Amino acid sequence: MPFHALVDGASPGVQVPLHLTRIPINLISTSSDLANALVKGKVVRKGPLVSVAPNDFILKAVIQEEDSQPHISTQIPAINIVVFGELARDFSQCVSPGDVVMASGFTVSKSPTASKDKLHHFNLLLSEKDANIYCFCQNPSIYPRSAVARKDSCTVSAQIVNRTKAPRYTYTPLGDLKAGSVVNVYGVVVFFKQPFKSHGTDFCSSLKITDKSNHSIGCTIFCEKLEEHPKIFQNGDIVRMHRVKVQLFNNTITLVNTFGFSVVTFDGKPSGSVEPRTSSRTVHFDEEDRRRVEELQTWISSQNILLPLTNSVSLSAVQPKAYFDLTCQLLAKAPVDSTCSLLRVWDGTRCPNTFLKVDVDPNDVEGPTTFSREKESFIANVLVYDNHSEFAKQLKPGAFLRIYNLRAIPVTSKECSVTGSQSEEVEHIVFHLHGGTSYGRGIRVLPENSPDVQMLKRAIAFLTEDVGNCASELNDSELLEVWSTPPESLDDEAVECSTSKKCSSTAEGSCRLQLQRVTLSELKQSPPGQAYHVRAQLRSYEPSKLHQALKLFCSKCSSIQEIPDDERVASIFSEACKNSEDCSLPPWALSGSIKLPLPPSGAPQRTLRVHLSTQLKAEGKANELLFITGTTLEETCRLATGYKNIVPVTSSKSGLVLMDLSAPFLFRGPRRFYGCKQCSEATVRELPSRGDKLLDEKIIAEALGVQLLQFVLLMKLQLQDATDTLDVFLWKHAEVFLGVSAEDVAISQRAQNCVHETLESLCPTEGTLGLRPWLDLTLMSYRGEGEEGQMQTYYQICSSPSQDPDLQSQDA
DNA sequence: GATTAGGTTTGG
Numbered sequence: 001m002p003f004h005a006l007v008d009g010a011s012p013g014v015q016v017p018l019h020l021t022r023i024p025i026n027l028i029s030t031s032s033d034l035a036n037a038l039v040k041g042k043v044v045r046k047g048p049l050v051s052v053a054p055n056d057f058i059l060k061a062v063i064q065e066e067d068s069q070p071h072i073s074t075q076i077p078a079i080n081i082v083v084f085g086e087l088a089r090d091f092s093q094c095v096s097p098g099d100v101v102m103a104s105g106f107t108v109s110k111s112p113t114a115s116k117d118k119l120h121h122f123n124l125l126l127s128e129k130d131a132n133i134y135c136f137c138q139n140p141s142i143y144p145r146s147a148v149a150r151k152d153s154c155t156v157s158a159q160i161v162n163r164t165k166a167p168r169y170t171y172t173p174l175g176d177l178k179a180g181s182v183v184n185v186y187g188v189v190v191f192f193k194q195p196f197k198s199h200g201t202d203f204c205s206s207l208k209i210t211d212k213s214n215h216s217i218g219c220t221i222f223c224e225k226l227e228e229h230p231k232i233f234q235n236g237d238i239v240r241m242h243r244v245k246v247q248l249f250n251n252t253i254t255l256v257n258t259f260g261f262s263v264v265t266f267d268g269k270p271s272g273s274v275e276p277r278t279s280s281r282t283v284h285f286d287e288e289d290r291r292r293v294e295e296l297q298t299w300i301s302s303q304n305i306l307l308p309l310t311n312s313v314s315l316s317a318v319q320p321k322a323y324f325d326l327t328c329q330l331l332a333k334a335p336v337d338s339t340c341s342l343l344r345v346w347d348g349t350r351c352p353n354t355f356l357k358v359d360v361d362p363n364d365v366e367g368p369t370t371f372s373r374e375k376e377s378f379i380a381n382v383l384v385y386d387n388h389s390e391f392a393k394q395l396k397p398g399a400f401l402r403i404y405n406l407r408a409i410p411v412t413s414k415e416c417s418v419t420g421s422q423s424e425e426v427e428h429i430v431f432h433l434h435g436g437t438s439y440g441r442g443i444r445v446l447p448e449n450s451p452d453v454q455m456l457k458r459a460i461a462f463l464t465e466d467v468g469n470c471a472s473e474l475n476d477s478e479l480l481e482v483w484s485t486p487p488e489s490l491d492d493e494a495v496e497c498s499t500s501k502k503c504s505s506t507a508e509g510s511c512r513l514q515l516q517r518v519t520l521s522e523l524k525q526s527p528p529g530q531a532y533h534v535r536a537q538l539r540s541y542e543p544s545k546l547h548q549a550l551k552l553f554c555s556k557c558s559s560i561q562e563i564p565d566d567e568r569v570a571s572i573f574s575e576a577c578k579n580s581e582d583c584s585l586p587p588w589a590l591s592g593s594i595k596l597p598l599p600p601s602g603a604p605q606r607t608l609r610v611h612l613s614t615q616l617k618a619e620g621k622a623n624e625l626l627f628i629t630g631t632t633l634e635e636t637c638r639l640a641t642g643y644k645n646i647v648p649v650t651s652s653k654s655g656l657v658l659m660d661l662s663a664p665f666l667f668r669g670p671r672r673f674y675g676c677k678q679c680s681e682a683t684v685r686e687l688p689s690r691g692d693k694l695l696d697e698k699i700i701a702e703a704l705g706v707q708l709l710q711f712v713l714l715m716k717l718q719l720q721d722a723t724d725t726l727d728v729f730l731w732k733h734a735e736v737f738l739g740v741s742a743e744d745v746a747i748s749q750r751a752q753n754c755v756h757e758t759l760e761s762l763c764p765t766e767g768t769l770g771l772r773p774w775l776d777l778t779l780m781s782y783r784g785e786g787e788e789g790q791m792q793t794y795y796q797i798c799s800s801p802s803q804d805p806d807l808q809s810q811d812a
Numbered sequence: 813g814a815t816t817a818g819g820t821t822t823g824g
Binding site for chain 1: 813814815816817818819820821822823824
């Protein structure tokens with residue numbers, strides 16, 4: 001009986017058990033005896049009910065002791081509580097801020113947000129199985145959900161909610177599997193095949209998983225429906241399987257699914273949030289699972305990073321004859337014959353080899369039949385055979401794909417030379433996806449929201465800018481400026497000038513691409529405007545503090561801007577408060593007030609004035625977007641944790657206006673979004689109706705006339721080989737190179753650690769240069785204006801770091 | 813509560 005709603009402090013048949021002893025919030029610690037402990041506090045903040053699965057929820061709230069003695073301790077008598085399962089839903093429905101609750105049967109965990117929210121160093125965890133919450137309901141609340149609508153909420157009738165216990169799963173380490181048993185397991189994928197049709201009634205997935213025990217266990221999954229199979233995108237993904245049978249086959253332990261089987265997968269790379277990949281509507285996923293996934297993610301990243309689990313390479317890093325996985329976008333496709341189809345794909349990088357032209361009937365082509373010469377040079381031709389040709393029938397141009405175990409086949413053919421008389425041998429390349437499923441051969445459509453697709457989209461977006469506009473080749477002088485000094489506005493004429501020069505050099509360079517690898521010394525003497533392959537070691541990189549590598553980029557004016565520090569943003573907020581004037585509200589806006597969650601210790605609780613859209617309210621989405629006035633930065637951040645989208649505004653004579661765009665124009669949870677000062681024409685206006693489409697930063701920016709800035713990473717690397725050293729920029733391909741999204745780096749310590757580990761593996765702080773891995777890189781050289789106005793050559797990395805194992809120990 | 817597959821290429 002975990003949840004008890006009491007009206008006027010009582011409810012028929014419900015009593016707070018007498019054996020429980022109240023413990024002051026500031027005395028809660030891991031060492032306190034919690035078995036019979038009871039905490040009491042007023043709910044000062046109630047977060048949204050987050051659905052993690054049907055009938056499974058998480059809700060966070062803050063409770064504060066009202067009657068505590070401040071002199072007892074300096075610890076703030078307020079604490080985060082995290083409620084799980086259906087108990088969370090009951091809490092959400094029945095408790096309003098202002099209500100007093102008591103809780104027992106909780107556990108405590110270290111609060112990851114303590115330094116930020118200045119609350120208690122521990123969180124209270126309340127699971128539906130063990131915890132009891134007693135709620136003393138107050139008068140109808142005037143808090144967020146109802147405040148704006150001025151609607152009474154939560155007239156709770158006294159009730160006792162009785163829930164069946166959520167099943168608790170135990171997971172068997174892969175080293176402890178006993179033949180004949182049925183178990184639940186967690187593991188890291190080290191091999192997998194996409195599901196294929198078996199000779200029986202089902203599709204079959206074959207995979208191999210490992211864990212800390214370092215056993216590698218083969219698994220075979222039979223399911224009739226494709227969506228019931230594990231959604232594995234790459235080695236290193238994490239799988240959780242329930243109800244698999246342990247069998248011996250050829251004296252080896254294997255796992256096969258059995259009745260009631262279910263599987264969930266997770267990205268193996270830490271990204272700040274753990275998203276279960278499943279199409280099951282009844283997945284159980286709780287804090288314990290989150291902890292297990294994060295633990296495995298940490299374990300994976302601690303494994304030898306020099307031996308990457310995945311075989312993914314970008315087009316720019318493809319080696320002839322090699323097998324590899326390619327993440328790409330399908331542009332066009334056509335059948336070639338009864339067993340073979342042509343897929344035309346790209347990934348935003350250019351393969352140094354020219355592709356064999358595959359003749360197909362233009363009438364059979366799905367998607368464009370031709371592309372501009374520039375765009376064509378970025379497109380790969382992939383021939384897929386047999387079962388994959390069948391699978392390709394269902395693919396649609398525009399889809400994002402990962403193709404596993406592709407092979408780059410060099411093809412030599414005779415071609416008439418330009419002069420026409422003699423024929424000369426020309427080397428082309430074409431990718432083959434051979435029939436069958438050996439080595440995991442197959443094609444997978446990646447979901448739009450996957451981090452890899454997001455990165456791919458950005459790489460392609462950068463490219464299409466470049467292809468569409470010769471100005472493309474990077475605003476080098478600006479890169480330099482950003483590098484050493486705060487950004488200044490660009491001199492337009494200077495850009496025009498350097499752009500036109502770059503255009504001509506690009507035009508000369510783009511038709512003939514360098515095929516062979518060059519040394520750094522040769523590269524320095526080679527003509528600019530071309531792509532080159534180099535093999536080099538990373539000698540050093542800047543900045544050493546990763547947060548300094550994070551910048552904001554405007555895709556409209558191509559400027560790179562620094563992320564303003566909190567001090568600067570805080571001063572913009574306080575200026576805005578000071579200069580605020582009374583104004584008449586736009587006709588579409590509704591006004592209300594909300595109480596700010598948890599005031600800092602001792603301060604009176606603040607009531608904020610908010611505005612929201614009549615339209616959104618009519619659609620039942622009043623809380624989706626709030627315009628708030630008169631807050632400090634700190635208050636805005638606190639508020640943002642409980643609402644989807646917060647836009648701080650200020651009132652002037654002319655009405656509501658956005659703040660200075662040096663400050664974020666939008667807050668959502670820990671994420672902040674910025675607009676370009678130069679390119680925005682910001683106005684506070686009502687958002688057009690979007691139907692069921694979720695409000696995201698793009699929609700909001702567009703509606704407000706804000707040119708959204710994109711998070712990017714910018715670094716300067718020094719490469720070295722036996723012949724020379726070379727400074728290169730890592731920018732447009734930084735996400736591909738580092739394997740994280742810049743946006744994640746902006747909010748996630750774990751993503752930052754991931755980057756740090758990658759750089760550390762390529763360029764260890766300790767150890768000799770000779771031991772550093774050798775990297776196969778594609779560099780683009782281009783001319784640009786230097787700091788003092790003279791033209792000079794710059795280099796930028798445009799590939800992922802593919803490492804050459806043969807050269808690992810060779811000395812520079 | 814049966815059956816399927818049981819990684820491992822070199823090819824169009």
